[in-house]
Amino acid sequence: MIPALTIENLxxxxxxxxxxxxxxxxxxxxxxxxxxxxxxxxxxxxxxxxICSLVSKTSGRVAVYGTxxxxxxAGAKKNIGIVPQEFNxxxxxxxxDIVVNQAGYYGIPPLLAHKRAxxxxxxxxxxxxxxxxxxxxxxxMKRRLMIARALVHEPRLLILDEPTAGVDIEMRRSMWDxxxxxxxxxxxxxxxxxxxxxxxxxxxxxAIITNGEIVEHSSVRDLLRRLHREVFIxxxxxxxxxxxxxxxxxxxxxxxxxxxxxxxxxxxxNEVFARFNETGIRISSMRNRANRLEEMFxxxxxxAA
Amino acid sequence: MTLQEQLVALMxxxxxxxxxxxxxxxxxxxxxxxxxxLYFVIFGSxxxxxxxxxxxxxxxxxxxxxxxxxAIVTNSYSNVVSSFFGSKFSHSVEELLVSPTPNYIIxxxxxxxxxxxxxxxxxxxxxxxxxxxxxxxxxxxxxxxIVLMTSxxxxxxxxxxxxxxxxxxxxxxxxxxxxxxxxxxGGVFYSMDLLPEFWANVSxxxxxxxxxxxxxxxxxxxxxxxxxxxxxxxxGFTLIAWFYSMHLLNAGTRLRQ
Numbered sequence: 001m002i003p004a005l006t007i008e009n010l011x012x013x014x015x016x017x018x019x020x021x022x023x024x025x026x027x028x029x030x031x032x033x034x035x036x037x038x039x040x041x042x043x044x045x046x047x048x049x050x051i052c053s054l055v056s057k058t059s060g061r062v063a064v065y066g067t068x069x070x071x072x073x074a075g076a077k078k079n080i081g082i083v084p085q086e087f088n089x090x091x092x093x094x095x096x097d098i099v100v101n102q103a104g105y106y107g108i109p110p111l112l113a114h115k116r117a118x119x120x121x122x123x124x125x126x127x128x129x130x131x132x133x134x135x136x137x138x139x140x141m142k143r144r145l146m147i148a149r150a151l152v153h154e155p156r157l158l159i160l161d162e163p164t165a166g167v168d169i170e171m172r173r174s175m176w177d178x179x180x181x182x183x184x185x186x187x188x189x190x191x192x193x194x195x196x197x198x199x200x201x202x203x204x205x206x207a208i209i210t211n212g213e214i215v216e217h218s219s220v221r222d223l224l225r226r227l228h229r230e231v232f233i234x235x236x237x238x239x240x241x242x243x244x245x246x247x248x249x250x251x252x253x254x255x256x257x258x259x260x261x262x263x264x265x266x267x268x269x270n271e272v273f274a275r276f277n278e279t280g281i282r283i284s285s286m287r288n289r290a291n292r293l294e295e296m297f298x299x300x301x302x303x304a305a
Numbered sequence: 306m307t308l309q310e311q312l313v314a315l316m317x318x319x320x321x322x323x324x325x326x327x328x329x330x331x332x333x334x335x336x337x338x339x340x341x342x343l344y345f346v347i348f349g350s351x352x353x354x355x356x357x358x359x360x361x362x363x364x365x366x367x368x369x370x371x372x373x374x375x376a377i378v379t380n381s382y383s384n385v386v387s388s389f390f391g392s393k394f395s396h397s398v399e400e401l402l403v404s405p406t407p408n409y410i411i412x413x414x415x416x417x418x419x420x421x422x423x424x425x426x427x428x429x430x431x432x433x434x435x436x437x438x439x440x441x442x443x444x445x446x447x448x449x450x451i452v453l454m455t456s457x458x459x460x461x462x463x464x465x466x467x468x469x470x471x472x473x474x475x476x477x478x479x480x481x482x483x484x485x486x487x488x489x490x491g492g493v494f495y496s497m498d499l500l501p502e503f504w505a506n507v508s509x510x511x512x513x514x515x516x517x518x519x520x521x522x523x524x525x526x527x528x529x530x531x532x533x534x535x536x537x538x539x540x541g542f543t544l545i546a547w548f549y550s551m552h553l554l555n556a557g558t559r560l561r562q
Contacts, residue, residue: 055561082403086396107405110313
């Protein structure tokens with residue numbers, strides 16, 4: 001099957017000599033939910049900019065559903081929907097006009113454009129706001145409007161650059177549900193995000209980019225499997241003794257009632273509970289210290305630095 | 306994109322452009338009507354009645370074609386420069402850049418948008434002028450062709466200005482310091498015959514002289530310059546401006562990183 005996105009040896013050197021991308025290669029399969037992660041300035045937005053023609057590449061090859069952007073950029077663009085990081089619509093235009101106009105730029109006739117605009121504005125809960133100008137919408141609504149605009153020509157590949165930045169938790173969850181549904185219906189999705197919890201919850205495959213280079217390209221599951229340790233936080237019912245040790249585990253007493261326990265690869269959390277029972281420590285609740293993917297991300301990015 | 310899809314894209318840009326200037330008609334359409342009415346009252350009726358004839362016509366009749374052309378030039382230019390720079394400033398131009406719309410359709414859409422505003426204002430000014438003087442068109446073909454070519458030329462010039470502009474000051478520098486002086490010195494208010502020979506020759510370097518005189522010929526049947534040269538000059542500048550604008554778009558100058 002032809003990949004949804006193929007990137008080969010992609011480089012970008014900006015005027016002034018800054019090399020934002022140093023020959024990256026990447027493949028995203030059809031139907032995938034793919035995360036492109038990296039710290040600020042790593043090259044994520046440059047990569048996305050090149051795919052959708054807002055940034056000119058220095059060298060390398062990009063193909064969308066087999067269509068090389070150097071050969072038929074218009075053909076490739078038809079398959080791409082882009083939701084940028086910054087709001088980039090005319091704030092004085094009405095929400096409906098913004099979406100309908102975008103359809104027009106893809107050659108979709110007005111009648112069909114209006115039907116599609118209604119479909120996506122309804123799905124994203126914006127139909128009631130269709131006659132409201134962009135500047136009057138809340139931050140979350142503006143983000144959803146950009147998603148509706150990106151979907152109006154029904155692209156096979158949807159690229160979202162930090163789609164939930166600045167969006168409240170409830171809205172973020174509902175956007176996740178919408179994106180999952182879209183992906184289940186066959187749209188390939190590429191997501192950049194700073195919320196690693198988001199990548200872990202949504203994406204099947206992942207690439208980590210730092211300093212213009214891909215340092216990891218695998219499935220989320222494989223990546224997590226390679227984690228060598230995990231730290232759990234236990235809230236204890238009774239005050240803990242000042243010096244506490246649990247045989248076989250590394251522990252850290254955070255305060256009187258909180259204990260951190262490191263569980264290494266091959267160890268089981270049941271063993272921790274067995275030790276607690278032996279020493280009479282009663283547990284009221286427990287949680288992960290950090291997002292697992294976040295830990296891996298920090299290791300990879302720091303390792304590459 | 307198929308031809309039909311390109312036509313849809315073109316109509317979308319055009320519709321958006323027309324909606325934009327109609328939505329803010331108090332800033333786009335009304336000022337020209339008011340300014341020109343003042344010109345008609347002051348230069349045409351009050352001062353003009355003391356000047357007497359110019360080029361064989363009353364002064365009012367003489368200045369009307371130049372004033373209409375002035376409205377066309379400034380409106381075609383300012384529509385494209387403000388709209389395209391505005392979309393660049395708000396980044397909404399990216400909506401077009403990420404789409405498969407070809408660059409020539411983007412340019413054509415903005416240019417026709419500018420031309421439509423130039424023509425609309427010209428009609429408004431023409432109607433206003435009828436309250437002050439009677440006009441009959443000497444050569445309709447010349448009028449139509451010169452109006453269209455001129456508005457296309459200045460819409461393209463506005464586009465080039467918008468591409469290079471970095472801030473709102475940059476979009477007012479050219480109209481204020483270049484366009485307005487060229488219009489005023491382009492024979493709107495006087496015949497070249499009144500100038501000493503040296504200054505009359507210098508004036509012939511001003512492209513607005515050809516635009517104003519060619520249009521005056523279409524309306525009144527008199528011109529200070531050759532009509533052929535006027536058509537040639539306007540067509541030449543228009544072609545240069547079109548190809549240069551296309552080059553800017555294709556290269557992504559100040560639009561793509």
